[in-house]
Each structure stands twice: as C-alpha cells, then as structure tokens.
Amino acid sequence: MENLQALKLPSGKIAQERCITRTAKTGKLAWITGEAVKHIFLAGISLVMAFPFLWMVISALKTKAEVMNTEVFWPQEAQWGNFAEVIFHSPILRYMGNSLLVSAAIVLLQVVTGAMMAYALSFMRFRGRKTLFLVVVGTYMLPPAATYIPGYIILSQLNLLDSLTGLTISCTVNIFGIFLLRQAFMQLPYGLVEAAKVDGARPWYILWKIVFPLTRPTFITFILMSFITSYNSYMWPSLITETPDKALISQGLRMFFIEGGAYGTEWPKVMAASAVIVIPLLLLFLFTQKWFIKGISDTGMKG
Amino acid sequence: MYRWRRRGEALFFVLPILIPLIVFWIYPIIRSGWISFTNWDYMTPEYDFVGLKNYKDLLSTGGFFPALKNTLVFGLGTAIPVITGGFLLAVLVRSLKKGSKFYQFILFSPWITPTVAISIVWTWIFEPDTGIANIVLRFLHMPALQWLHSSQTAMLSVILVTLWKTLGYAMIFYLTALAKVPEELYDAGKVDGASKLALMRHITIPMVSPTTLFLVVLNTVNALQAYDQIQVLTQGGPSGSTRTLLYLYYQLGFEQFHMGQAAASGVLLVIIASVLAGIQFAVSKKSVHY
Numbered sequence: 177m178e179n180l181q182a183l184k185l186p187s188g189k190i191a192q193e194r195c196i197t198r199t200a201k202t203g204k205l206a207w208i209t210g211e212a213v214k215h216i217f218l219a220g221i222s223l224v225m226a227f228p229f230l231w232m233v234i235s236a237l238k239t240k241a242e243v244m245n246t247e248v249f250w251p252q253e254a255q256w257g258n259f260a261e262v263i264f265h266s267p268i269l270r271y272m273g274n275s276l277l278v279s280a281a282i283v284l285l286q287v288v289t290g291a292m293m294a295y296a297l298s299f300m301r302f303r304g305r306k307t308l309f310l311v312v313v314g315t316y317m318l319p320p321a322a323t324y325i326p327g328y329i330i331l332s333q334l335n336l337l338d339s340l341t342g343l344t345i346s347c348t349v350n351i352f353g354i355f356l357l358r359q360a361f362m363q364l365p366y367g368l369v370e371a372a373k374v375d376g377a378r379p380w381y382i383l384w385k386i387v388f389p390l391t392r393p394t395f396i397t398f399i400l401m402s403f404i405t406s407y408n409s410y411m412w413p414s415l416i417t418e419t420p421d422k423a424l425i426s427q428g429l430r431m432f433f434i435e436g437g438a439y440g441t442e443w444p445k446v447m448a449a450s451a452v453i454v455i456p457l458l459l460l461f462l463f464t465q466k467w468f469i470k471g472i473s474d475t476g477m478k479g
Numbered sequence: 480m481y482r483w484r485r486r487g488e489a490l491f492f493v494l495p496i497l498i499p500l501i502v503f504w505i506y507p508i509i510r511s512g513w514i515s516f517t518n519w520d521y522m523t524p525e526y527d528f529v530g531l532k533n534y535k536d537l538l539s540t541g542g543f544f545p546a547l548k549n550t551l552v553f554g555l556g557t558a559i560p561v562i563t564g565g566f567l568l569a570v571l572v573r574s575l576k577k578g579s580k581f582y583q584f585i586l587f588s589p590w591i592t593p594t595v596a597i598s599i600v601w602t603w604i605f606e607p608d609t610g611i612a613n614i615v616l617r618f619l620h621m622p623a624l625q626w627l628h629s630s631q632t633a634m635l636s637v638i639l640v641t642l643w644k645t646l647g648y649a650m651i652f653y654l655t656a657l658a659k660v661p662e663e664l665y666d667a668g669k670v671d672g673a674s675k676l677a678l679m680r681h682i683t684i685p686m687v688s689p690t691t692l693f694l695v696v697l698n699t700v701n702a703l704q705a706y707d708q709i710q711v712l713t714q715g716g717p718s719g720s721t722r723t724l725l726y727l728y729y730q731l732g733f734e735q736f737h738m739g740q741a742a743a744s745g746v747l748l749v750i751i752a753s754v755l756a757g758i759q760f761a762v763s764k765k766s767v768h769y
Contacts, residue, residue, distance in 0.1 A: 237711035289496035302489035317756035326507035348499035408593035
C-alpha cells in the first residue's frame with residue numbers, strides 16, 4: 177500500500193524513495209531535511225552566481241577611496257551620484273539608444289524575412305527548395321567571424337562602413353531563427369495551409385493571418401532571442417564602426433572602461449556604467465524568462 | 480499561368496533573405512578562400528597569388544598550433560564543467576518541490592547579460608591588489624593569484640568567466656531533457672528495486688544523451704567563436720596564453736592586416752566547425768525530422 181502511494185506522487189522526486197523504506201512519519205522528516213539541504217546548497221550556488229552583479233552595484237555605490245580600500249565592503253554612504261554622472265554626463269544613454277535602434281531594426285528584418293523563408297521551406301513547392309534548405313543547414317554552425325574580412329570589404333564597397341544602416345543590413349540573416357520558425361510551422365496540420373490555398377488565399381495572407389497567430393509563442397521567443405543577441409553584440413559592430421557616436425553599448429562601455437577603469441581608478445563609475453547597462457536586461461529577463469526557456473526547449477528538440 | 484504565379488510567389492518569399500544570405504554569408508566564405516591564397520595587406524590594391532604559403536606560414540611560424548592548443552584547453556575547460564555542472568544542477572533543481580523557478584532565474588541570468596559588461600565587472604573582481612577574488616583568497620589563507628596578469632592563470636580566469644556565463648544555459652537544456660524522460664521508466668526501475676544511482680546511470684544519463692551531445696558540439700563551436708570576454712579580459716595575452724584561434728584570426732586580420740594569413744585561419748576555423756556540425760547532424764538525424 178505504502179509503495180503504491182509513493183509511486184503515485186507526482187514526477188520522480190528523489191526523496192520519495194525514502195518513504196518506501198521508512199515509516200510515514202520519519203519519511204516525511206527525511207523528506208523535509210532533504211529538501212532543506214538542497215535549498216541551502218542551491219542558495220549557496222545562487223549567491224556565488226549572483227555575486228558579480230551584487231558586487232557591481234556595491235562597487236558602483238562607493239567612493240574612489242572606498243573602492244581601493246580592501247577593508248571596506250559596504251560603502252559608508254551610497255554614492256548615487258556615480259549613477260547620475262554616468263547617465264547624464266557620459267555618452268552611455270546615446271550608446272543605449274543606438275543599440276535599441278539597431279536591435280529593433282535587426283529584429284524586424286530578421287523576423288519578417290526569416291518567417292517568409294521558413295514559410296517557403298515548409299509550405300511552398302518550387303524547384304531548388306531542397307538545395308536552398310541544404311544551404312541554410314550548411315550555414316547553421318559556421319562561425320560568422322569567418323565572413324568578417326570579406327564582409328568588411330563589401331560594406332566599404334557599398335559605402336556603408338561606419339554606419340548603423342550597414343550594421344543592420346549585414347545582420348539580416350538569422351539561421352537559428354529560420355530553424356526555430358520552421359520547426360513550429362512543420363507542427364501545424366498540413367491540411368490547414370492546403371485548405372487556405374484551395375480557398376484562394378495568397379501566401380502572404382496565409383503566413384500572417386493563419387500561420388502567425390497559431391505560432392505566436394515561437395515568434396515571441398525568436399524576437400526576444402534576436403533582440404538580446406543584437407543588443408549584446410560586440411565583435412562585428414566594433415570592427416565596422418569607428419565614430420564613437422555610432423557605438424553600440426558593448427563597444428561604448430569598453431571605450432568608457434579603457435578611459436576610466438583599466439588604466440585608472442574610476443572603478444565606481446565603470447561599475448555604475450556596467451550596472452546601467454546590465455540591470456535593464458535583468459529586469460527584461462525577469463518578465464520574459466519563460467520565452468527564453470521555450471527557445472531553449474525548442475532548440476533542444478533537435479539535439 | 481498558375482505555375483508562373485507560384486514561382487513568382489516563391490521568389491518573393493525567398494529573395495528578401497537569400498540576397499543578404501549570399502552577400503554576407505556565402506560570398507564572403509568563398510571570397511575568404513580566395514584571399515587565403517594571396518598576400519593582400521588591405522592597404523595596397525595590388526596583391527599576388529601565393530598558393531599555399533599562408534597556410535604553410537600559419538602552420539609553421541604563424542602561431543596556429545599554440546592557438547589551437549589554447550582553443551582546446553578553453554573548449555574542454557569550459558565544456559566539461561558546464562555540462563556536468565549543468566546536468567547536476569538540473570537534477571537538483573527538478574527534484575525541488577518549491578522555488579525551482581527562482582533558481583532558474585538566478586542561474587540563467589548571466590547568460591542574457593552582455594559579455595562585455597560582465598567581463599568588465601570580472602576584470603575588477605580579478606584585480607590583483609584590490610579585487611575581491613584575492614581578498615577572498617587571503618581570507619581563506621590561500622596565496623593570492625595574479626589572475627589576468629599572469630600567463631599561468633589568465634586562461635583559468637577566462638574559463639571561469641565563461642563557465643559562470645554558460646552554466647545556467649546548460650542547466651536549462653537539461654531541465655527540458657529531463658522533463659521528457661517518461662516517468663514509467665523510473666517506476667519500472669523502482670519496482671525492480673534499482674537504487675537511485677542505478678536509476679541515474681541506466682535511465683537518466685542515457686535518456687538525456689542527445690542533449691549531452693548537442694551541448695558538447697554547441698560548447699565547442701562557442702569555444703571556437705569566443706571573442707568578447709577575451710578581448711575585454713586579456714586581449715589574448717599575457718604572452719599569447721589566451722590567444723584562441725578566433726583571436727588569432729582577429730589579430731592577424733584587424734590588428735596586423737595580414738589579410739591572407741587571417742583568411743587562411745578563418746578557412747581553418749570553418750573547416751573545424753563544419754566537421755563538428757557534421758558530426759552533430761549525422762548523430763542527431765536519427766531522432767530528428769527536419
């Protein structure tokens with residue numbers, strides 16, 4: 177009887193096996209202790225993982241003298257002025273604006289063109305579809321960096337070096353996104369799209385009025401992942417832009433860091449600048465966590 | 480008539496992405512191959528065809544093998560702890576009755592923050608005199624380290640930062656995989672009197688092995704592409720101890736303007752990545768419908 181009960185508990189919990197061999201009462205006690213030990217262990221790991229973020233904020237609130245003094249852990253008085261200075265007297269906001277603008281444009285391009293490609297690969301019949309799909313698969317795991325030297329030359333020939341437009345159009349392709357959408361499209365009942373076609377609906381209409389509403393969660397995931405990747409990107413933007421005015425946040429932050437931190441003692445301001453950039457992303461993540469996890473689950477299906 | 484319309488529609492759907500795909504992916508890869516056989520230096524418009532010289536130089540004196548070794552150390556040094564740690568954390572978090580969402584949030588959050596910003600924070604943590612890493616070591620009565628400033632420990636530091644950033648990511652992959660293991664398998668195992676360890680060894684680990692393979696490939700490809708943290712933390716130094724293949728490519732191309740050699744190293748990168756992707760594709764094909 178007891179065995180049966182233990183087996184009926186939801187999802188294979190390690191602790192429930194203990195219930196099998198002990199009486200109900202000590203079993204419960206052992207289960208609670210087990211749970212507590214796990215929580216203590218995970219809380220410890222979480223503290224270590226979150227520590228760089230905490231230390232960033234603590235350091236940002238110190239004075240220059242406090243930050244260099246190894247005896248001081250907490251600032252005596254929180255220096256909110258460091259944040260004010262970074263926000264109002266440094267180009268950080270401008271870099272954020274650039275990043276937001278470029279990321280929004282890139283997301284729009286990637287999602288619209290990616291959805292069209294995924295639709296063509298999933299529902300259209302045309303010559304060369306197989307070849308096209310092989311090309312897309314073949315590009316999937318290539319290191320983008322291998323394209324950077326010719327990419328640089330192409331942008332300079334198009335006269336688009338050192339411009340946000342050049343940056344945006346050179347990031348139009350998101351192979352991962354095409355896979356993600358295609359995977360979602362393939363799970364729709366095939367008859368659905370066929371029926372719409374028979375009714376005379378055009379592909380553009382089917383994609384945005386029938387397929388899109390049914391696969392909206394995948395679109396949300398794609399948008400968020402694409403946004404974060406563009407917003408955080410560093411190598412390619414830093415190679416093709418020179419003018420500080422056109423820097424994205426990562427590049428801008430690094431310039432700020434070289435001026436103030438790496439070779440100076442302006443660590444509180446460098447940490448404040450990092451915090452200004454990192455905290456909004458953490459907040460965004462707090463509210464969108466499940467979509468990122470969905471993206472990973474969908475990717476994992478392939479593996 | 481209908482056929483032409485259908486072709487036109489297909490073209491309309493494919494071209495908006497096919498053009499940038501050709502201009503910024505396919506053509507550049509081919510062009511890289513061509514440049515790798517020349518002695519182009521970016522400044523002068525003329526260049527000569529030099530055959531395999533760039534590859535020979537790269538493999539003999541050009542630093543390919545030290546960089547390959549660093550890439551391997553970096554790749555294995557991150558992949559092994561990320562994969563085992565991610566798996567164990569996933570098992571632990573999944574077994575919780577409450578609070579698993581909270582831990583997922585904390586452990587996964589480093590992954591979504593910009594590598595440059597957090598690498599700057601880590602530079603500050605690693606500062607030999609005033610950084611908290613050495614304060615902690617001294618507090619534990621352990622010898623302080625030079626971290627990023629010594630060729631002995633620089634790679635370790637870069638690995639630590641990368642590990643910190645990707646651990647939660649691997650955990651989420653495993654959480655998904657664990658959720659898909661059929662419960663009946665465990666029930667059957669328990670009825671047979673299998674111990675917890677036996678269940679783990681004979682059910683859990685084999686059932687999540689596709690995810691493990693996927694993470695091995697993903698981590699290796701990521702190791703091949705790591706740039707942001709290296710650029711901020713060490714710039715490939717001290718004395719080349721953190722110069723990975725991609726960083727070598729960057730230095731040859733965008734610091735020294737040896738475009739031919741840089742392109743050659745890029746081609747080698749592509750070859751290595753293709754082999755890895757091929758392995759992944761071949762193995763996963765069985766369980767996947769593309």
